[in-house]
Amino acid sequence: xxxxxxxxxxxxxxxxxxxxxxxxxxxxxxxxxxxxxxxxxxxxxxxxxxxxxxxxxxxxxxxxxxxxxxxxxxxxxxxxxxxxxxxxxxxxxxxxxxxxxxxxxxxxx
Amino acid sequence: xxxxxxxxxxxxxxxxxxxxxxxxxxxxxxxxxxxxxxxxxxxxxxxxxxxxxxxxxxxxxxxxxxxxxxxxxxxxxxxxxxxxxxxxxxxxxxxxxxxxxxxxxxxxxxxxxxxxx
Numbered sequence: 001x002x003x004x005x006x007x008x009x010x011x012x013x014x015x016x017x018x019x020x021x022x023x024x025x026x027x028x029x030x031x032x033x034x035x036x037x038x039x040x041x042x043x044x045x046x047x048x049x050x051x052x053x054x055x056x057x058x059x060x061x062x063x064x065x066x067x068x069x070x071x072x073x074x075x076x077x078x079x080x081x082x083x084x085x086x087x088x089x090x091x092x093x094x095x096x097x098x099x100x101x102x103x104x105x106x107x108x109x
Numbered sequence: 110x111x112x113x114x115x116x117x118x119x120x121x122x123x124x125x126x127x128x129x130x131x132x133x134x135x136x137x138x139x140x141x142x143x144x145x146x147x148x149x150x151x152x153x154x155x156x157x158x159x160x161x162x163x164x165x166x167x168x169x170x171x172x173x174x175x176x177x178x179x180x181x182x183x184x185x186x187x188x189x190x191x192x193x194x195x196x197x198x199x200x201x202x203x204x205x206x207x208x209x210x211x212x213x214x215x216x217x218x219x220x221x222x223x224x225x226x
Binding site: 041043087 | 140144149150151152153154157159167199203204213214215216217218219220
């Protein structure tokens, strides 16, 4: 079947670096998404990895290992506004995306 | 561009009542989706559409119906609301032919918070 695992909650300090891990299992795989969702708001697109390796976009980076079914989102120079839920999701084809339950990140001063 | 919009933003229903949630997008997207989000459950796909006049079932379609009569609109209907349908409903859209982004990158509306008593 299809499955995504990511930690439920994480806490990190302002200015620090935090890594949010995600593992997935699926028979069909096109790519791996990360979305950010602030409380009470809609998810917004952060990144999409198709190939193995690290992709950097400003303070955020996303890594994918297709052979291991593993991804992580790296947030550098944490800011208070980064407090949000981070959703890992994979594209399994047929125009459908499967979302994980999300990791709630709390950034503390 | 307004992106993806949803109406209404909030709604309270009594068990057995019906309602329609409207989703509209102005990005010329081919694909549209309806999700529900519940605590600890993540986003679950209810129904989706890959083009005007087409619909398909997602992961949790029971109790819901959809229609895509116009490319820019995707309607979600609850014929007889139940307390189990209390949730936050998100609409999303993706894929604009000719654009250089993956067809799967979805853009979400602001959500509809529905309570069924």
